[in-house]
Amino acid sequence: xxxxxxxxxxxxxxxxxxxxxxxxxxxxxxxxxxxxxxxxxxxxxxxxxxxxxxxxxxxxxxxxxxxxxxxxxxxxxxxxxxxxxxxxxxxxxxxxxxxxxxxxxxxxxxxxxxxxxxxxxxxxxxxxxxxxxxxxxxxxxxxxxxxxxxxxxxxxxxxxxxxxxxxxxxxxxxxxxxxxxxxxxxxxxxxxxx
Ligand code: SF4
Numbered sequence: 161x162x163x164x165x166x167x168x169x170x171x172x173x174x175x176x177x178x179x180x181x182x183x184x185x186x187x188x189x190x191x192x193x194x195x196x197x198x199x200x201x202x203x204x205x206x207x208x209x210x211x212x213x214x215x216x217x218x219x220x221x222x223x224x225x226x227x228x229x230x231x232x233x234x235x236x237x238x239x240x241x242x243x244x245x246x247x248x249x250x251x252x253x254x255x256x257x258x259x260x261x262x263x264x265x266x267x268x269x270x271x272x273x274x275x276x277x278x279x280x281x282x283x284x285x286x287x288x289x290x291x292x293x294x295x296x297x298x299x300x301x302x303x304x305x306x307x308x309x310x311x312x313x314x315x316x317x318x319x320x321x322x323x324x325x326x327x328x329x330x331x332x333x334x335x336x337x338x339x340x341x342x343x344x345x346x347x348x349x350x351x352x353x354x
Pocket of ligand 1: 179188248
């Protein structure tokens with residue numbers, strides 16, 4: 161009898177993870193994985209809204225991300241085609257200076273190596289924000305990586321985190337809307353095409 165882990169087994173184990181005992185709202189791992197997904201959205205960590213809803217990107221950042229992608233909610237949450245896996249699966253709390261704390265150290269190392277090999281259909285991974293980019297590509301400057309998006313295709317597409325702070329960044333970097341977003345939509349369409 162095979163004892164190999166299935167994706168459902170590992171996803172259930174991740175959802176039951178209680179390794180971090182000091183999370184301000186307690187553990188609530190949020191992820192969407194699928195063996196047939198073509199597009200992986202590698203993100204940062206759930207917000208308080210996502211902690212409550214249990215569904216990724218049910219917040220203002222999710223609205224902005226879907227606008228960037230040109231995807232409606234039905235396409236974005238089509239689990240057969242789109243997987244969503246943050247670097248930290250639980251809401252990490254706030255920094256004293258404001259803003260959400262970083263993803264919990266060790267969470268990505270604990271879960272990503274067990275989940276990713278069980279999603280063999282992934283064609284394109286969106287690296288949303290600095291934490292996802294550092295995990296997959298190593299340290300580097302977010303803006304330069306996004307500007308240099310061609311170099312990371314066909315496997316990866318680096319993006320800023322679409323929080324409200326990105327509004328100012330977008331205004332200072334008009335090439336993002338003019339050049340990167342059309343390329344992003346084309347890359348996503350190609351990844352999802354049959
Ligand atoms: S943040 Fe990650 S490691 Fe910590 S309890 Fe949540 S799933 Fe487990």
